[in-house]
Amino acid sequence: MALSEFELIRRYFTRQTPINTATQLGIGDDCALLQIPADKQLAITTDTMVENVHFFADVNPCFLGHKLLAVNLSDLAAMGAKPIAVSLALTLLSADEVWLAGFTQGFLALAERYEVELIGGDTTQGPLTLTVQAMGLLPQGKALLRSGAKPGDLVFVSGPIGDAGLGLKIMQGYACLQPEQALARFHTPMPRVELGLALLDVANACIDISDGLAADLNHILQQSEVGALITFEAIPLSSPVLAYIEATGDSLLPLVAGDDYELCFTVAPDKVHSVPDGCFQIGVIEAEPGLRLAKSGFIQSFTRQGYEHFSANRR
Amino acid sequence: MALSEFELIRRYFTRQTPINTATQLGIGDDCALLQIPADKQLAITTDTMVENVHFFADVNPCFLGHKLLAVNLSDLAAMGAKPIAVSLALTLLSADEVWLAGFTQGFLALAERYEVELIGGDTTQGPLTLTVQAMGLLPQGKALLRSGAKPGDLVFVSGPIGDAGLGLKIMQGYACLQPEQALARFHTPMPRVELGLALLDVANACIDISDGLAADLNHILQQSEVGALITFEAIPLSSPVLAYIEATGDSLLPLVAGDDYELCFTVAPDKVHSVPDGCFQIGVIEAEPGLRLAKSGFIQSFTRQGYEHFSANRR
Structure with missing residues (x-):
């Protein structure tokens, strides 16, 4: 059975309880809302992975979900930022539920490990392309450049x-x-x-x-x-x-x-x-x-x- | 002549002067850095556009650059947020300079109109897929939900x-x-x-x-x-x-x-x-x-x- 975009997001990407205090509004409205403490800067990074360029088409989707998040958290780590939130733009040829279950397992397990909230994104149909934007907090002026x-x-x-x-x-x-x-x-x-x-x-x-x-x-x-x-x-x-x-x-x-x-x-x-x-x-x-x-x-x-x-x- | 990823970013996407005070570090490091005023929340939205799904392959790239940013700013508008920054994940089959010049013209003209800084992103090779994450500021607790x-x-x-x-x-x-x-x-x-x-x-x-x-x-x-x-x-x-x-x-x-x-x-x-x-x-x-x-x-x-x-x- 075909899965609607809204049902896909609800089933695979929506948590019931916030994972950290920065997220004031998560998935489900026009925007997510974050609260940034006054003594912190927000560090932001974006990485895209494309099928047959960054990964093989037959890769275990659980590995792929992990790695997609890991490469973005790695950019935050390189600045010395503590990760708080990510958004996920997922372009898929079809809503294959076995693939989605594996992918989200890998992605969300690593997110939970670092208390990173998935705050939103977009789900579209097309050649498999995955973009994450990760956000983290840094003490003012302390970034590792x-x-x-x-x-x-x-x-x-x-x-x-x-x-x-x-x-x-x-x-x-x-x-x-x-x-x-x-x-x-x-x-x-x-x-x-x-x-x-x-x-x-x-x-x-x-x-x-x-x-x-x-x-x-x-x-x-x-x-x-x-x-x-x-x-x-x-x-x-x-x-x-x-x-x-x-x-x-x-x-x-x-x-x-x-x-x-x-x-x-x-x-x-x-x-x-x-x-x-x-x-x-x-x-x-x-x-x-x-x-x-x-x-x-x-x-x-x-x-x-x-x-x-x-x-x-x-x- | 093929354009390297770094040269492409330098030539088309790098401004010399910051467009607003929120951006403390833009393109060129592992992350960008934003300063969020203490009385504001950060609103965040993500939209992806895929060739042959959201736009025709022969669309004027200037229109496409405009529309990609416009649909994201529209989500900020729907929350009542003032846009401050965007990141752009661009997956392209090839670095066609005519296309890139048109695309960035449409994208950056609208960004300038609203004083939105392009703070980073990723440029990868693959089927044409465009993801923007837009960020804006909202007075605490005032978001239009x-x-x-x-x-x-x-x-x-x-x-x-x-x-x-x-x-x-x-x-x-x-x-x-x-x-x-x-x-x-x-x-x-x-x-x-x-x-x-x-x-x-x-x-x-x-x-x-x-x-x-x-x-x-x-x-x-x-x-x-x-x-x-x-x-x-x-x-x-x-x-x-x-x-x-x-x-x-x-x-x-x-x-x-x-x-x-x-x-x-x-x-x-x-x-x-x-x-x-x-x-x-x-x-x-x-x-x-x-x-x-x-x-x-x-x-x-x-x-x-x-x-x-x-x-x-x-x-």
Whole structure:
């Protein structure tokens, strides 16, 4: 039986009780209403995922719901914002109830984990396209910007890099002895929300690694008008990624593969003692523009960029 | 030449100077930052438009940019909110610069008209799908909800109904002697932002007419748990719509055709003198549920609904 737009929203997306105090009006009117405390700024981010571009058509819808929200919460984490609300624009070819049940399970479980309210959105018919706008709260003037890195800052990442990229290669046919961890990081990344909050008075600049470590760190370098020297051997790599590099010689993977959703951030030397456990120092910010890579004792410029839509040399 | 995602955003969507004081950080970081005054609530709405569902593939991109923003500002108007910021998620098959120039011209001209900042979004590759999230400010507790109508309230609309529906019929081949007005209202509707603000202390309930007068008024009736009696002859109709009804006998058009983006609102009798000029009283709210229509002296129940996505009897 065909499901009307209103019935679909009621059945899958409407909660009875508010999940946090910011939401004063949720789904069901012309707009939702949020209350922003006077000492807070509102941080807002938007990410779209398109079938056959950002995900495979046969992806588990529960993974897809999780990842769609995770990539947006990751942008809030990169600013140090506490997530409060999201809207969801869902364009679907048909209202497949099995798919919808899986999708909302993945989406809403992660929303509940971070007490994020689904406040509204739109449901339309068309090729599968999913857009989330996520909103979060920040103490006034405390946002972790891309533009705050200073020469002498140390560069950190929040965890192993390249697992999601390896997961994508496994999806594309690469045979891996222990595929579970890489596939899990590709399908169901966890946004580093708590870490972003912990970095508010610690980091000078921060970004989440969605397009690849080199490309995302380059955003910090360009917007801060600085450069960086990264030591390849200092980049934390999981054993499956190490085995992949050994087997294939493809040592670029941790630099150019995206989707890890770890944070990359810079910290002044006198605040290094405040960096939370589990983060890894991988380099240093320098005054000279550009990204340089020390590997096996040699220093080379690193120009290859990560994934860019519409780029002439798009991967 | 292919345009990179970053170059596309820089060239078409980045302004140099902020358009209002709410935006503290715009396009270019992981999130945008908004400052919400302590005495205000934030109203948020999302609308998606999909090629071949909400617009024809050969539509003038300038009209499309205008309409995409207009339908979102219309939702803010229906709450009585003053628009401040929008984000834009643009999924495009290719970065066609002629199309992009037209689209952004229509979009940004309307944004400037209402001092709305484009604060961010996402640009992805895929079937043409456009999602806007619009944000506006409301005085605390003053929002015009769908749920506030009371028996005895008078029902108003803010202008002629059915022109956009006639415009769609003209697009589909209906021969009309004076097509200009109907086509303009179909392609470039103007959101009733000023009227929404003027209704803040006047209306008990309000909605914008996007799905059709009957369907949208029904949302007010259901959420307010009331009914209404509407007088067909009191619905303001333009001379092209009157001529269409006379020629075709299709008197349902002003009740079921959407896309007019006029406001429909209810007002207590003692506040009728405060209703701005140019609005038309078309009926009265009654305690008995349901929508009733008086036409040619007879009263009948009106059950036919406007457009619903995924509905079994979708038009």
